[in-house]
Amino acid sequence: MTRWKPDAHGRLMQSAIELFAERGYEATTVAAIAERAGLTRRTFFRYFADKREVLFSGAEQLVTVWLAAVADAPAAAGPLASVTAGFEPLAELFEERLELARLRAQIIAANPELRERELVKLQGLASELERTLLARGVASNAAILAAQAGLTVFHVAFGRWVEQEDPAAFRRLLSESLDELREVTAAAPRSGTQEWAPTREGNR
Amino acid sequence: MTRWKPDAHGRLMQSAIELFAERGYEATTVAAIAERAGLTRRTFFRYFADKREVLFSGAEQLVTVWLAAVADAPAAAGPLASVTAGFEPLAELFEERLELARLRAQIIAANPELRERELVKLQGLASELERTLLARGVASNAAILAAQAGLTVFHVAFGRWVEQEDPAAFRRLLSESLDELREVTAAAPRSGTQEWAPTREGNR
DNA sequence: AGGGTGATGTCATCTAGTGACATAGGTATC
DNA sequence: GATACCTATGTCACTAGATGACATCACCCT
Numbered sequence: 001m002t003r004w005k006p007d008a009h010g011r012l013m014q015s016a017i018e019l020f021a022e023r024g025y026e027a028t029t030v031a032a033i034a035e036r037a038g039l040t041r042r043t044f045f046r047y048f049a050d051k052r053e054v055l056f057s058g059a060e061q062l063v064t065v066w067l068a069a070v071a072d073a074p075a076a077a078g079p080l081a082s083v084t085a086g087f088e089p090l091a092e093l094f095e096e097r098l099e100l101a102r103l104r105a106q107i108i109a110a111n112p113e114l115r116e117r118e119l120v121k122l123q124g125l126a127s128e129l130e131r132t133l134l135a136r137g138v139a140s141n142a143a144i145l146a147a148q149a150g151l152t153v154f155h156v157a158f159g160r161w162v163e164q165e166d167p168a169a170f171r172r173l174l175s176e177s178l179d180e181l182r183e184v185t186a187a188a189p190r191s192g193t194q195e196w197a198p199t200r201e202g203n204r
Numbered sequence: 205m206t207r208w209k210p211d212a213h214g215r216l217m218q219s220a221i222e223l224f225a226e227r228g229y230e231a232t233t234v235a236a237i238a239e240r241a242g243l244t245r246r247t248f249f250r251y252f253a254d255k256r257e258v259l260f261s262g263a264e265q266l267v268t269v270w271l272a273a274v275a276d277a278p279a280a281a282g283p284l285a286s287v288t289a290g291f292e293p294l295a296e297l298f299e300e301r302l303e304l305a306r307l308r309a310q311i312i313a314a315n316p317e318l319r320e321r322e323l324v325k326l327q328g329l330a331s332e333l334e335r336t337l338l339a340r341g342v343a344s345n346a347a348i349l350a351a352q353a354g355l356t357v358f359h360v361a362f363g364r365w366v367e368q369e370d371p372a373a374f375r376r377l378l379s380e381s382l383d384e385l386r387e388v389t390a391a392a393p394r395s396g397t398q399e400w401a402p403t404r405e406g407n408r
Numbered sequence: 409a410g411g412g413t414g415a416t417g418t419c420a421t422c423t424a425g426t427g428a429c430a431t432a433g434g435t436a437t438c
Numbered sequence: 439g440a441t442a443c444c445t446a447t448g449t450c451a452c453t454a455g456a457t458g459a460c461a462t463c464a465c466c467c468t
Contacts, residue, residue: 002464002465003463003464003465004464029453029454029455030454030455030456031454041455041456042457045455045456045457049456050456051454051455051456
């Protein structure tokens with residue numbers, strides 16, 4: 001018999017998401033989250049650096065999976081192909097969590113403080129991808145560009161995925177977004193150089 | 205005779221920067237900032253939405269100047285050229301404030317919370333630029349891309365500018381960064397599409 | 409059995425942020 | 439020139455996020 005109910009971390013996340021969905025992020029206190037999880041305020045802060053983090057700690061798994069896939073990509077793969085090599089395992093990782101992902105996305109979209117944190121997380125992921133590419137011998141500039149490009153494709157596809165109903169659609173959305181990126185960057189109307197950069201819709 | 209010492213806003217900014225530089229951001233309380241400015245805590249929050257904002261409110265002028273320049277760019281200018289049309293007035297705007305800019309950059313670099321806010325500000329600026337381009341009739345995709353590209357060029361140049369000693373070097377650094385961007389995006393090694401995305405160095 | 413370990417609880421405290429209301433110099437109105 | 443209004447600031451009270459110090463106590467190991 002264990003002394004405490006198992007998975008305090010998970011219970012806190014679960015409670016937090018429920019309460020955020022019920023009352024909104026700001027209207028939910030850490031005390032309320034902890035209470036629903038059968039713990040105390042203090043313990044919440046032992047698991048999460050701050051109140052926002054309870055919504056983002058899941059992303060660590062995403063990072064792990066993606067980086068591993070990039071590191072394991074065929075040696076012949078170019079920078080962008082190495083990054084997109086992560087799409088398959090990522091799709092698999094997410095497929096069973098559409099509901100949760102959607103809920104989480106809605107909560108984040110509704111709060112500037114949370115969108116702020118999400119930007120930071122994305123930026124952090126971009127630089128991890130970049131590091132991994134560098135370790136594969138990709139040139140510095142190409143690494144930055146490929147990392148950002150792949151990340152944005154993922155982000156766009158993710159945004160579409162949570163707005164529809166079919167959990168299995170993720171792979172298709174990823175490949176569609178990638179194609180769109182290619183179209184945008186390929187069409188150089190010979191009136192100037194062609195650039196590309198992350199699409200991101202929600203701004204304050 | 206005025207009732208209060210003039211420019212409470214400016215005094216608060218000044219006091220804040222001094223204290224952040226002396227003791228660091230976290231070690232400085234809002235009470236201390238207000239006291240040095242000869243005001244109270246409550247008044248600080250009447251001028252700044254939160255403690256972070258005291259370092260970023262200056263950026264509003266940057267936004268104004270840049271957007272105006274984009275709006276006034278020659279009708280024939282392409283998307284990216286419209287964006288970079290802001291570089292000249294921006295260089296002029298900053299030239300006399302190297303010291304301040306450097307101090308501010310150091311403070312921000314030293315604190316995750318502040319870097320977080322900076323990301324948000326940059327993102328906001330990107331979407332304002334994008335809006336302005338759209339108003340000029342630029343297509344949606346091109347607008348996003350050009351805005352992000354121009355912003356990144358500016359950001360990179362700014363980062364280099366504050367790390368050296370010549371205030372007048374800003375124009376040169378801007379144009380060098382722009383050239384670098386062109387190089388990166390121009391070289392399409394015919395093994396895949398060529399993408400581009402923002403460079404940003406400082407991550408947690 | 410007994411001591412150590414580690415997750416949790418308890419308590420105290422700091423400070424960011426906000427609402428309600430008071431104050432008083434300056435300005436406009438008659 | 440007295441009066442009423444305007445407005446930037448001060449005062450007070452309170453909430454809640456965040457953190458340090460210390461206590462507790464089932465479990466594990468020897």
